[in-house]
Amino acid sequence: MKSILISGANIVNEGEISRKDVLVKEGRIFSVAPDLSEWRAQVDTVIEAEGLHLLPGIIDDQVHFREPGLTHKAEIYTEAKAAVAGGITSYMEMPNTVPQATTLALLEEKYATAAARSLANYSFYIGATNDNVEELLRVDPARVCGIKVFQGSSTGNMLVDNAETLEKIFAQCRILIATHSENDHIIKDNFERYHQEYGDAIPMHLHPKIRSEEACYDASKRVVDLARKYGAKLHVLHISTGKEVDLFDAGIPLEEKRITAEACVHHLWFSDADYAEKGSLIKWNPAVKTAADRERILEGVLKGHIDVIATDHAPHTREEKAQPYTKAPSGGPLVQHSLVAMLDLYHAGKITLEQIVEKMCHHVAILFEIKERGYIRPGYWADLVLVDLNRPWTVTAENVLSKCGWSPFEGHTFKSQVTHTLVSGHLAYANGHFDESQKGQRLAFERKPF
Known part of the structure; x- marks a missing residue:
């Protein structure tokens, strides 16, 4: 699985917004820190995220x-x-x-x-x-x-x-x-x-x-x-x-x-x-x-x-x-x-x-009680989404991806756009292009008895 460095993102996580880098290795979040530039030469992919917001x-x-x-x-x-x-x-x-x-x-x-x-x-x-x-x-x-x-x-x-x-x-x-x-x-x-x-x-x-x-x-x-x-x-x-x-x-x-x-x-x-x-x-x-x-x-x-x-x-x-x-x-x-x-x-x-x-x-x-998802934390699966809050786009029938081919939002111009989506550490979507070489995983649950 490819290693990925997300550089300079505004991370929205656990009630805070902070500018940090995120390193993804073996499908999981390996590190979250203000500066992980020493990894640039070692990773397979670098995503330049300056000005973007990174969400779980x-x-x-x-x-x-x-x-x-x-x-x-x-x-x-x-x-x-x-x-x-x-x-x-x-x-x-x-x-x-x-x-x-x-x-x-x-x-x-x-x-x-x-x-x-x-x-x-x-x-x-x-x-x-x-x-x-x-x-x-x-x-x-x-x-x-x-x-x-x-x-x-x-x-x-x-x-x-x-x-x-x-x-x-x-x-x-x-x-x-x-x-x-x-x-x-x-x-x-x-x-x-x-x-x-x-x-x-x-x-x-x-x-x-x-x-x-x-x-x-x-x-x-x-x-x-x-x-x-x-x-x-x-x-x-x-x-x-x-x-x-x-x-x-x-x-x-x-x-x-x-x-x-x-x-x-x-x-x-x-x-x-x-x-x-x-x-x-x-x-x-x-x-x-x-x-x-x-x-x-x-x-x-x-x-x-x-x-x-x-x-x-x-x-x-x-x-x-x-x-x-x-x-x-x-x-x-x-x-x-x-x-x-x-x-x-x-x-x-x-x-x-x-x-x-x-x-x-x-x-x-x-x-x-989902196991190791839902947060940007080291050790958790790297389920991540990058958004540009200031990239307007208009919904049309041509850009609707659901099989039915329509949306109740057709004609509406959204102010923000999803740029990248990582699923279990795999860069599945980037600026309109999909990489389908890896599929998603079955969710696991850590549930307390009651």
């Missing part, structure tokens, strides 16, 4: 890469490349594929595919169903990121709506439980009301009325109550309402939290005012809601109620998205643009660089 590689705890079975939308190969170009070095992928990853055997098939095809590091959730609790109990916490529970039906429906099953999962499973929390009964009642009025042509701006605040809060409160009852480790994904934020504690060290929450980039960026222009391109589950919800979610991120920021990257084709409301699927591609979107919020004065790194790198590593 982004860890995305929620993506849908659609393989197997839905590869007309996306593949592990294409979406991992898009992720790396966006500064994401590790991802955790969801089980609602075809077939659904609800057994250890099917899960290992996905790991084998990623080992052969993923440019980024990877882990996969096992999916819960109403009747696979015994299989969930066989999961090795050191090798799998977590269990995914869908409380609301969504793309590739895996709804867990049996109360007894939910109780068993929270009472018996000793691994992180990640939930998609929406009350399906409330959603169905809302849908029927609007469907009677509009038929299949329900206006897109009514999506947050159908997948409503009440549906989200009810389901999130239910799993929070279950986690408290049984002492389970719960992670509630993609918080979309301001009301939900108050379900989660702030002011507690993340290492001590049993109940955590995630915000997604689209809920921090868009609001219901954007349906008029974007339509189904911003149709997600749970729905993008009001500007007040968006601001409250960001406040929750900054104050510590919400612990991590992710994407819920979930591509569909343009043709699928162009269908009427009742047929247009929810979800969209985000991995290529999540970091630069957050950097735009930094430029707008809404979040600091240190907070972005905390929520997209450090906290994901802490929450999932």
Whole structure:
């Protein structure tokens, strides 16, 4: 493996920004120091990083890469490349594929595919169903990121709506439980009301009325109550309402939290005012809601109620998205643009660089207890991303790397650009060019028993 010297970068790490050099050897961070110029003649590659900012590689705890079975939308190969170009070095992928990853055997098939095809590091959730609790109990916490529970039906429906099953999962499973929390009964009642009025042509701006605040809060409160009852480790994904934020504690060290929450980039960026222009391109589950919800979610991120920021990257084709409301699927591609979107919020004065790194790198590593990643520390794997904060570029269909070929950000000019991405010490991406000679690694977890 090639040795790499990153010279003169502004390192954003552990709450500080400092100008230092970083030496990478054998895939790991060998040294971080103000001056490592004595290594210049000995390394294979020198990256001149003067004026650039060096961050730990982004860890995305929620993506849908659609393989197997839905590869007309996306593949592990294409979406991992898009992720790396966006500064994401590790991802955790969801089980609602075809077939659904609800057994250890099917899960290992996905790991084998990623080992052969993923440019980024990877882990996969096992999916819960109403009747696979015994299989969930066989999961090795050191090798799998977590269990995914869908409380609301969504793309590739895996709804867990049996109360007894939910109780068993929270009472018996000793691994992180990640939930998609929406009350399906409330959603169905809302849908029927609007469907009677509009038929299949329900206006897109009514999506947050159908997948409503009440549906989200009810389901999130239910799993929070279950986690408290049984002492389970719960992670509630993609918080979309301001009301939900108050379900989660702030002011507690993340290492001590049993109940955590995630915000997604689209809920921090868009609001219901954007349906008029974007339509189904911003149709997600749970729905993008009001500007007040968006601001409250960001406040929750900054104050510590919400612990991590992710994407819920979930591509569909343009043709699928162009269908009427009742047929247009929810979800969209985000991995290529999540970091630069957050950097735009930094430029707008809404979040600091240190907070972005905390929520997209450090906290994901802490929450999932990922081994030797998420920080710029000697001995850790060299998952690193260099960004130029002042290199504007405009998103077009031609520069979208996700297989679906579109982005909700098309036409937007980002202020910052990812220049280099190292994955486990391998320079996988540099100024628009990929080196695919080395694939990513399976994430390992150092978990304390509970």
